[in-house]
Amino acid sequence: MMHQLKNTTLIQQLATTSQFNHQFSTNLATKADLVLISAGDQVVTQGKAADTLWYLARGRTKLTTTLANGKIALIDFFTTPCFIGEMEFIDHQPTYTFTVTALSDCWCFRLPVAPYRQRLLQDSHFLQQLCQYFVHKNYRNIQTATRNQSFPLVQRLAAFILLTAHNDQYTEKNTQVAEYLGVSYRHLLYVFSQLVKDGSLTRTHPGYHIINHQYLRSLAYDVQHS
Incomplete structure (x- = not known):
C-alpha cells in the first residue's frame, strides 16, 4: 500500500539525510509529497502514465520488465538515494518503461512532472546530478557483469x-x-x-x-x- 505522510519533521529530516534538497537549485522538497510504500508493492508500473518523478529516500527496490511473451525479467536493484522515473522524465516518455517494486518498506519523495518539467529541464544543477547518477548506474552494471564472471x-x-x-x-x-x-x-x-x-x-x-x-x-x- 501507498500512504502519504504529513509529518513535517520527518519530511525535513529525510529531505536532508537523503540529499533530496541537494538535487535541485531551488528547494523542491516543499513541492513534493513524502509517501510510504509497503514492501512488495510497486512504486511505478510498466505501461502506466509516467506523470511522477520519484526519489527513493529510504528502502530498497528492484527493477523488472515484462517481455512481449509475458515473461518477467529481473534487471537491477536500487538503494538509497536514487531517482525513479528519471529516464522517462528526460526522454519525455508517456508511460513507465519498467516496473519498480519495493523490496522493503520505502519512503519516497513524489514530485508531479507536469508543473515542474520546464523548470527542471532548465536547472543545470539538477541535470548535472542526473548525469552523475547515470554514470554511477552504468558503473554499477559493469561491476555486476564483472562479478558474474569472477x-x-x-x-x-x-x-x-x-x-x-x-x-x-x-x-x-x-x-x-x-x-x-x-x-x-x-x-x-x-x-x-x-x-x-x-x-x-x-x-x-x-x-x-x-x-x-x-x-x-x-x-x-x-x-x-x-
Whole structure:
C-alpha cells in the first residue's frame, strides 16, 4: 500500500539525510509529497502514465520488465538515494518503461512532472546530478557483469539473498534469479540445497528463511566489497 505522510519533521529530516534538497537549485522538497510504500508493492508500473518523478529516500527496490511473451525479467536493484522515473522524465516518455517494486518498506519523495518539467529541464544543477547518477548506474552494471564472471555462485547468491530478503525471508523467483546471475536453473537449486544443508537457510513456502546471517555475510563479503 501507498500512504502519504504529513509529518513535517520527518519530511525535513529525510529531505536532508537523503540529499533530496541537494538535487535541485531551488528547494523542491516543499513541492513534493513524502509517501510510504509497503514492501512488495510497486512504486511505478510498466505501461502506466509516467506523470511522477520519484526519489527513493529510504528502502530498497528492484527493477523488472515484462517481455512481449509475458515473461518477467529481473534487471537491477536500487538503494538509497536514487531517482525513479528519471529516464522517462528526460526522454519525455508517456508511460513507465519498467516496473519498480519495493523490496522493503520505502519512503519516497513524489514530485508531479507536469508543473515542474520546464523548470527542471532548465536547472543545470539538477541535470548535472542526473548525469552523475547515470554514470554511477552504468558503473554499477559493469561491476555486476564483472562479478558474474569472477566469483563462485555461492558467494554471489549469498550477496543476492542478503540484498533481497525482507525480515529474513527470501521470496525471489528462481527462474528470474538464475537469469540475473547468469547460471542454469539446476545449478541455482543445487547451491540453495547446499545452503540449506549447512544450516544457513531453511526452506519455507514461498522461498527461504535466513538462519545464519554471519555465514552468508562472510560468503558475500568479497562480492559486496569488490
